[in-house]
Amino acid sequence: MTAASSREAHGAVTKGPLVAGVELSATVARVIVATRENARLRITGRGEAGLAEGAVVGGLVVDRESVAAALTTAYGAAERGQRSERSIVAIDGDDVRTYHLSTSFERESSSAPVAANEISRATREAATVTAKTAAANAEDDPALRGVPTARLHEDVASLSLDGRHLATLVGQRGGLVEVWSDVSVAPLVLSGAAMGVLETARHRGAIVPGAYALGRLLTESGVLDAGVLRLGADVTSLAVLREGRVVATRTFGLGRIAIASRPDRLESDARVWADCVVASLHTLDGLPPARWLFVGVPDSLSALPRALGDAVSGVRGGAVDVAPLSVGIASRAYSDVTLRAEDLVAVGAAAIASGIFAS
Numbered sequence: 049m050t051a052a053s054s055r056e057a058h059g060a061v062t063k064g065p066l067v068a069g070v071e072l073s074a075t076v077a078r079v080i081v082a083t084r085e086n087a088r089l090r091i092t093g094r095g096e097a098g099l100a101e102g103a104v105v106g107g108l109v110v111d112r113e114s115v116a117a118a119l120t121t122a123y124g125a126a127e128r129g130q131r132s133e134r135s136i137v138a139i140d141g142d143d144v145r146t147y148h149l150s151t152s153f154e155r156e157s158s159s160a161p162v163a164a165n166e167i168s169r170a171t172r173e174a175a176t177v178t179a180k181t182a183a184a185n186a187e188d189d190p191a192l193r194g195v196p197t198a199r200l201h202e203d204v205a206s207l208s209l210d211g212r213h214l215a216t217l218v219g220q221r222g223g224l225v226e227v228w229s230d231v232s233v234a235p236l237v238l239s240g241a242a243m244g245v246l247e248t249a250r251h252r253g254a255i256v257p258g259a260y261a262l263g264r265l266l267t268e269s270g271v272l273d274a275g276v277l278r279l280g281a282d283v284t285s286l287a288v289l290r291e292g293r294v295v296a297t298r299t300f301g302l303g304r305i306a307i308a309s310r311p312d313r314l315e316s317d318a319r320v321w322a323d324c325v326v327a328s329l330h331t332l333d334g335l336p337p338a339r340w341l342f343v344g345v346p347d348s349l350s351a352l353p354r355a356l357g358d359a360v361s362g363v364r365g366g367a368v369d370v371a372p373l374s375v376g377i378a379s380r381a382y383s384d385v386t387l388r389a390e391d392l393v394a395v396g397a398a399a400i401a402s403g404i405f406a407s
Contacts, residue, residue: 069398095125107141135253158223261396263287
């Protein structure tokens with residue numbers, strides 16, 4: 049069989065440009081290089097380099113030169129002589145916010161099929177509305193009040209017609225179009241430092257919250273309802289997934305290093321940590337998820353997921369499933385190199401950079 053006939057038999061593969069997903073945490077700079085192949089992400093390279101203590105604190109790049117050097121090393125290992133065209137940098141910090149907003153539009157005729165230009169107009173108008181709403185929410189946030197902020201990332205998470213969430217509305221009939229949008233905001237000093245280190249490493253791109261990148265990767269891989277929790281070196285970040293959308297992201301400044309430094313108080317510290325997770329969701333409508341996936345928790349800190357299960361069970365009044373996140377869950381991506389669950393934040397960032405979630 050010729051290459052041409054093979055493509056005809058299996059369908060043509062549409063490839064996108066080479067992109068990179070970057071995670072900057074307190075201990076490591078991690079890079080995933082990938083390309084879009086049809087509606088999936090093909091990962092072609094992975095690289096990482098350790099960071100000195102204090103180089104990145106709570107998502108803020110403090111030592112630009114050393115972080116840029118580590119990032120350059122990680123890029124070199126991942127790109128393998130090729131050059132990624134665009135990068136998305138994932139960071140998590142206490143003051144990084146993602147607003148999940150809905151904008152509704154009444155159609156002139158509910159009996160007429162939805163046209164593509166209607167959706168284009170609705171998403172443009174929704175972007176204008178959500179940008180203003182996100183700015184207003186940031187101004188009302190006590191932690192951000194008076195702090196210059198930057199809009200990091202905005203995306204259309206899903207579309208619905210008369211309450212029905214559909215992959216596409218074109219050709220469907222109905223009266224009410226809803227555009228669900230995600231808009232991320234962070235202090236300018238934090239976003240500026242991350243962009244500066246990316247430029248020093250001679251790459252360009254944008255920034256996204258790490259919790260959102262991971263959560264979006266999982267929703268696009270078919271995870272409908274769950275809490276996704278990542279224990280970082282100095283922060284804990286989480287995303288709540290509901291009906292196939294990221295509906296909340298949270299980060300607080302208690303991480304693996306602080307908890308591991310007091311092994312004699314691990315059980316009590318685990319309960320405090322779990323209470324912090326539950327308390328961070330107090331403004332979320334409804335109960336915490338009954339299913340939780342976690343990453344970044346070593347065996348020595350297994351008391352943490354146990355305590356989380358107990359805390360969430362106490363709120364829900366029923367059993368809670370708490371399990372480690374596995375690479376196989378992220379079915380929207382496949383890899384030519386060996387991956388670990390810890391890589392999935394950078395994989396999610398690469399997926400956003402590739403544009404596969406917009407397809």
